[in-house]
Amino acid sequence: MNTSSVCKPAYSQEPAEIAKALHADLKLGLSTQEASTLLAKHGLNELASTPSVPAWRRILAQFQDPLIYLLLVAIAIALVAWGVEGWVGYPIDAIVIAIVVFMNGALGYLEEAKARDAVAALSKMTEATSGVMRNGHLTRLPSAQLVRGDVLVLTEGDSVGADARLYQASSLRIQEASLTGESESVLKDIAALPLSAALGDQVNMVFKGTAVVQGSGRAIVTATGMTTEMGAVAKLLTATPEEPTPLEKEIRHIGRLLGIGVVVISILVVSIILLISDIRNTSDVVSVLLFGVALAVAAVPEGLPAILSVVLALGVRRMAKRNAIIKKLSSVEALGATTVIATDKTGTLTRAEMTITHIVTASGQTRVTGVGYAPHGEIKTDNKVLSSGALLTEQTALLMYGCLAGNATLRQLKGEWQIQGDPTEAAFLVAERKLGVTDARIKRFVRTHEIAFTSARKMMSTLQIDHDLHDAQILITKGAPDVLLALCSRIQVGTQISALDDARRSQILDQINALSDAALRTLAVTFRPLAKDENQSTGTEPTMLAEHKAARNLERDLVWVGMVGMMDPPREEATIAIGEAHRAGIRVIMITGDHPRTAARIATDLGISKAGQTALSGVELDALNDQAFLQAVQETSVYARVSPSHKLRIVAALQADGQIVAMTGDGVNDAPALKAANIGVAMGITGTEVTKEAAKVILADDNFATIVDAVREGRSLFDNIRKFLRYLLSSNMGEVLTVFLGVVGAGVIGLNVANGGNGGKGGSDALVLPLLATQILWLNLITDSWPALAMGIDPPTDDVMARKPRHIKDRVVGLHMWAGVFEIGLVIAIVALLTMDMYLPGGLIAPVGGTGETANARTAGFTTLVIAHLFQCFNSRSETSSAFKNLFVNPWLWGAVAFSVILQIAVVHVPFLNLAFGTTPLTLDQWLTCLGMASLVLVYSEVRKLILRLMLSKKPQHQR
Numbered sequence: 001m002n003t004s005s006v007c008k009p010a011y012s013q014e015p016a017e018i019a020k021a022l023h024a025d026l027k028l029g030l031s032t033q034e035a036s037t038l039l040a041k042h043g044l045n046e047l048a049s050t051p052s053v054p055a056w057r058r059i060l061a062q063f064q065d066p067l068i069y070l071l072l073v074a075i076a077i078a079l080v081a082w083g084v085e086g087w088v089g090y091p092i093d094a095i096v097i098a099i100v101v102f103m104n105g106a107l108g109y110l111e112e113a114k115a116r117d118a119v120a121a122l123s124k125m126t127e128a129t130s131g132v133m134r135n136g137h138l139t140r141l142p143s144a145q146l147v148r149g150d151v152l153v154l155t156e157g158d159s160v161g162a163d164a165r166l167y168q169a170s171s172l173r174i175q176e177a178s179l180t181g182e183s184e185s186v187l188k189d190i191a192a193l194p195l196s197a198a199l200g201d202q203v204n205m206v207f208k209g210t211a212v213v214q215g216s217g218r219a220i221v222t223a224t225g226m227t228t229e230m231g232a233v234a235k236l237l238t239a240t241p242e243e244p245t246p247l248e249k250e251i252r253h254i255g256r257l258l259g260i261g262v263v264v265i266s267i268l269v270v271s272i273i274l275l276i277s278d279i280r281n282t283s284d285v286v287s288v289l290l291f292g293v294a295l296a297v298a299a300v301p302e303g304l305p306a307i308l309s310v311v312l313a314l315g316v317r318r319m320a321k322r323n324a325i326i327k328k329l330s331s332v333e334a335l336g337a338t339t340v341i342a343t344d345k346t347g348t349l350t351r352a353e354m355t356i357t358h359i360v361t362a363s364g365q366t367r368v369t370g371v372g373y374a375p376h377g378e379i380k381t382d383n384k385v386l387s388s389g390a391l392l393t394e395q396t397a398l399l400m401y402g403c404l405a406g407n408a409t410l411r412q413l414k415g416e417w418q419i420q421g422d423p424t425e426a427a428f429l430v431a432e433r434k435l436g437v438t439d440a441r442i443k444r445f446v447r448t449h450e451i452a453f454t455s456a457r458k459m460m461s462t463l464q465i466d467h468d469l470h471d472a473q474i475l476i477t478k479g480a481p482d483v484l485l486a487l488c489s490r491i492q493v494g495t496q497i498s499a500l501d502d503a504r505r506s507q508i509l510d511q512i513n514a515l516s517d518a519a520l521r522t523l524a525v526t527f528r529p530l531a532k533d534e535n536q537s538t539g540t541e542p543t544m545l546a547e548h549k550a551a552r553n554l555e556r557d558l559v560w561v562g563m564v565g566m567m568d569p570p571r572e573e574a575t576i577a578i579g580e581a582h583r584a585g586i587r588v589i590m591i592t593g594d595h596p597r598t599a600a601r602i603a604t605d606l607g608i609s610k611a612g613q614t615a616l617s618g619v620e621l622d623a624l625n626d627q628a629f630l631q632a633v634q635e636t637s638v639y640a641r642v643s644p645s646h647k648l649r650i651v652a653a654l655q656a657d658g659q660i661v662a663m664t665g666d667g668v669n670d671a672p673a674l675k676a677a678n679i680g681v682a683m684g685i686t687g688t689e690v691t692k693e694a695a696k697v698i699l700a701d702d703n704f705a706t707i708v709d710a711v712r713e714g715r716s717l718f719d720n721i722r723k724f725l726r727y728l729l730s731s732n733m734g735e736v737l738t739v740f741l742g743v744v745g746a747g748v749i750g751l752n753v754a755n756g757g758n759g760g761k762g763g764s765d766a767l768v769l770p771l772l773a774t775q776i777l778w779l780n781l782i783t784d785s786w787p788a789l790a791m792g793i794d795p796p797t798d799d800v801m802a803r804k805p806r807h808i809k810d811r812v813v814g815l816h817m818w819a820g821v822f823e824i825g826l827v828i829a830i831v832a833l834l835t836m837d838m839y840l841p842g843g844l845i846a847p848v849g850g851t852g853e854t855a856n857a858r859t860a861g862f863t864t865l866v867i868a869h870l871f872q873c874f875n876s877r878s879e880t881s882s883a884f885k886n887l888f889v890n891p892w893l894w895g896a897v898a899f900s901v902i903l904q905i906a907v908v909h910v911p912f913l914n915l916a917f918g919t920t921p922l923t924l925d926q927w928l929t930c931l932g933m934a935s936l937v938l939v940y941s942e943v944r945k946l947i948l949r950l951m952l953s954k955k956p957q958h959q960r
Helices: 014-022 032-040 053-062 066-084 092-123 229-238 246-276 282-299 304-321 330-335 390-404 423-435 438-444 481-486 502-517 547-554 572-583 594-606 620-624 626-635 645-655 669-677 689-694 704-744 773-783 785-792 815-838 854-875 891-910 911-919 924-953
Strands: 129-134 136-143 151-154 164-174 211-225 324-326 341-343 356-359 364-370 379-381 409-415 416-420 445-454 459-466 472-479 488-493 494-497 523-527 557-568 588-590 639-640 661-666 679-685 697-699
Touching: 014 211, 014 379, 014 390, 014 494, 053 092, 066 092, 066 282, 066 773, 092 773, 164 445, 211 697, 229 669, 246 282, 282 416, 304 324, 304 330, 304 704, 304 785, 324 704, 330 639, 330 679, 330 704, 330 785, 341 645, 356 502, 364 390, 390 423, 390 438, 390 472, 390 488, 390 523, 390 557, 409 423, 416 423, 416 445, 416 854, 423 438, 423 557, 423 572, 438 445, 445 594, 472 481, 481 488, 481 502, 481 523, 481 557, 502 523, 502 557, 557 594, 572 588, 572 594, 572 704, 588 594, 588 645, 594 639, 620 639, 620 645, 626 645, 645 661, 645 669, 661 669, 669 679, 679 689, 704 773, 704 815, 704 854, 773 785, 773 854, 773 891, 773 911, 785 854, 785 891, 815 924, 854 891, 891 911
Parallel strands: 341 588, 341 661, 488 557, 588 639, 661 679, 679 697
Antiparallel strands: 129 136, 129 151, 151 211, 164 211, 324 697, 356 364, 356 557, 364 379, 409 416, 445 459, 459 472, 472 523, 488 494, 523 557
């Protein structure tokens, strides 16, 4: 990276050496032919993008889920059984399951396609161009056509097209926040540097993807495409594995459990039946295989993948309305499980707008209100607006002179205040407007000369004609306070100029230290009236003066006006969001490339860390071994002067500590850590394309507070997922136990073929199923799915942000829930089988009516199961709260229940549905019996919850 053909880093070589090695000309640049040859040899100056995933692979990805695998196995078994029967009729079971699988895949594909389209809309940008010397002429070309050896011509407002070594620079400042995380622009120099200079210290280099905010320069291109520093970050991003979300892990875990359970139970039960039954022909074998299919279908909640996709999709749409674009559905829930938010500083927690906050002159200090580039605010002293006196005179002069010694511009376009140039210089323009003296300054002064800022002098000067002083010339100098103070012999006090004695000098030094200790960037302003013979030029067009002449003759015997303290202010909404995150038990840490003291101050102001806590720098991190690094990550909340690899290591250490990490950022330097984090959150406005590609969530408004909204949505979503999982699993457990116990205890409840049996099929010893496979599919896909879907949008039952995040080892369905699922499932099975027994002769209960045929009794048991499931959907809304609490807060749930009841009435009383699902019409008495038996599930659940609440009330508060 950034190397010429002689293998030494470009920043350590002289430009002439590099030009010789690359066969380039620093004056004329490359010829068109030379550039074309190099372009053909090395390729376009572009980053290698992630290959586009074909549509067919995105479609297949929707079916890579353990539950889907189980459904595909069920389809295969149903088709085999259909074939064994001689391909008679239609394989209804296989067709219905296949439709469900297809609908689930289509839904997931369409929702993720919408997210991709939204990301693409955010990513549209105009083609970047660069000023280049070709054939001795300045031309402007697409940056993608740059090659090594090209001469870049940099001007204010340009985007740097490639990594290049500077050989000319005039007040050149580059904004490198997207690469290094440093909020302040970097002043560039052309001198060669020693080996091993850190990236942020390579001031004689310019880097691809950064921006020129001030000045001009020329540089020879040393690296393009993937060999640039930005390319190095892109390579690191490619090598970074993507972490699955907690929900994805949980659904896989549930799928594995269900899969193992289905296989084991089905094989075991089918084997036992084959051993103990009198199998006489192929039809008997088919009946046993169909039983195995029925058992598998009963165990697997076929509607779960589709319901989960719909609920997540609804969450995605709600977040889109709040300016958060979710690229992956499961990321919504994962945000709710977040335990740590690791965030960048510049532009994410701060406004990326340098703002003057304090002004210090001889007569006192003022505070400047308002933040950002909008000139809304006041200059106050002792909580009163500055309006008159010596202090006003001094501070007016300071802000006027500070604006004159700069080249930035501030203007309002379509209601938005925008700057062009260095943000530090723009801060003076904003503060001056707050004081209301901008027009007076423009009328009073005319610039004639400029002495450029250099890192050696740490100052810049301009020469101005002052119309208020009979067109006298005045030198105005702005720069580092300690440097300028050494050049001052006088001080402005009100309208007078006084000698700068030792007491005053000592006082100013104390003020400099006080502002620096407050993590403010300080700049001083001085001036000196010029004698008529000090500058012989009488022209009024601004020109550049030679540095050595200014140093010897002009920048001396200066008058101290004062100094300012400035900072990149925190976002107000970020402070509120961080407080809300802490209330929710989420730790917020700052990871930035900025100065440690500045980072610590911002973190304190935002509430990330306590006053007095320091930031840990990248150099300090490098000195730690793995154990010490892990310890530091557990204790430290602010990291400064860090590289992309540091960010990646911090995220990895947090994850190793069991944390679920959401990483936010906007620069290229954030991308690898975003990809490695459990949830990567990119800024949609200021974020780079590399960052957006790596992230799972994109904030369309760049607002940190939107993350907290996403966390709240994620937690509510997780609660609702638990609700409908509790409902679906307990319902399916009821079906499994109904089928299993119905077969095992067929003789006990009178379920035998002599009473009409399995649709009249088979002999007297043929297997009789308490439920048919189509009836189980109806339960799982029709009557169960609608209430489950409605539970997915259930309103929160409590303040979800008032509790800590769930532990990473906590299961969505833990042992306690599994125990409840089995318990309720057993109750559901018992009431269903007892209902069947009531309409069959020879069972435990004397017949109470009906036809006495198995089909009629099975229909009653089937209907009791449906109604019991509907009661259970209200029970499942909470593990401990009564079903009657907040009973009517979710109208969608009541609508789903009503719809399911209508569907069940149809399947019992519509003739063609009777034929398809093996049902017979029920009398009113039978319907009432089914309703009464099903209500026992509600009664049992209410008693169970009451006992749980009593047990919970006896536990100490910290154990609940």
